[in-house]
Amino acid sequence: MDKLEKICSVIDKSQKIVILTGAGISTSCGIPDFRGPTGIYNYVGKKYNLPYPEAVFDIDYFYQKPQPFFDFSKELFINKPQPSFAHKYIAALENKANKLNMLVTQNIDMLHELAGNKKMIACHGTYHTAHCTKCGKKYMLNQYEAKLKNGEIINCECGSIVKPDIVFFGESLPASFIDFLDNPTPTDLVMTIGTSLTVQPACLLPIAVKRKYDIPMILINKDSTPYDKAFDYIINDDIDETFKRINEQLKLI
Ligand code: OAD
Numbered sequence: 001m002d003k004l005e006k007i008c009s010v011i012d013k014s015q016k017i018v019i020l021t022g023a024g025i026s027t028s029c030g031i032p033d034f035r036g037p038t039g040i041y042n043y044v045g046k047k048y049n050l051p052y053p054e055a056v057f058d059i060d061y062f063y064q065k066p067q068p069f070f071d072f073s074k075e076l077f078i079n080k081p082q083p084s085f086a087h088k089y090i091a092a093l094e095n096k097a098n099k100l101n102m103l104v105t106q107n108i109d110m111l112h113e114l115a116g117n118k119k120m121i122a123c124h125g126t127y128h129t130a131h132c133t134k135c136g137k138k139y140m141l142n143q144y145e146a147k148l149k150n151g152e153i154i155n156c157e158c159g160s161i162v163k164p165d166i167v168f169f170g171e172s173l174p175a176s177f178i179d180f181l182d183n184p185t186p187t188d189l190v191m192t193i194g195t196s197l198t199v200q201p202a203c204l205l206p207i208a209v210k211r212k213y214d215i216p217m218i219l220i221n222k223d224s225t226p227y228d229k230a231f232d233y234i235i236n237d238d239i240d241e242t243f244k245r246i247n248e249q250l251k252l253i
Pocket residue numbers: 021022023024025027028033034035036039057106107108124166167168194195196197198199220221222223224237238239240
């Protein structure tokens with residue numbers, strides 16, 4: 001059996017898969033990743049005149065200068081990105097094969113929801129909702145989507161700035177993620193897809209689940225990660241191509 005056949009056999013036998021995804025799953029949808037050679041952190045600093053690239057998601061910087069975050073958000077949504085083959089495959093693992101325990105995504109592009117996943121935690125938050133930074137009033141995406149797509153700062157009726165519920169550096173991750181990290185529900189396989197595994201605490205999830213249930217771990221990512229040694233199966237190749245090859249064997253979609 002070659003490596004891909006083994007991976008297919010592990011997926012086939014599993015019934016409760018935990019999947020962690022990162023920006024690499026959306027690069028084929030036209031959204032750059034963060035730390036790759038053409039990644040967002042390579043150009044965003046210069047483009048928006050930031051003191052350092054990650055300032056685009058720094059909560060203190062946002063309070064001083066919110067415009068770069070709204071410029072970034074406009075870029076994210078302007079081309080109406082659509083789910084990739086891999087997004088669709090993961091949706092089928094939930095909706096067709098009933099094999100998904102939990103999908104945890106670090107991505108804020110909402111493509112997993114668009115593909116049809118529901119059992120999921122967006123651990124770095126979402127644009128679906130937003131809150132006023134002063135009075136706390138909650139807004140739904142349809143109330144501010146037009147402004148977001150124009151790169152405009154969103155203002156609350158109280159006059160302060162409304163911030164989409166994206167988790168910035170310096171903010172807490174959703175309680176649902178922290179609870180799952182502390183106490184993952186029974187799982188028989190962990191798949192980690194398209195992430196450099198460099199941002200805590202999200203990068204700790206695969207190990208936390210493996211530690212609790214002593215199960216196989218698969219990594220699909222072009223580049224190596226600091227946690228490679230912990231994985232049982234690693235495919236350093238394109239994500240969509242890999243899922244197409246998996247699908248040729250398992251014929252899920
Ligand atoms: P990174 O940019 O750090 O890592 C993306 C990984 O995907 C890299 O290791 C690439 O090798 C890999 N990759 C890219 N395209 C690929 C492809 N087509 N096939 C296979 N692999 C591919 O992105 P994340 O790990 O997701 O925070 O970054 C974590 C967090 O850092 C993000 O959630 C973001 C950022 O600060 C927020 O958005 C709030």
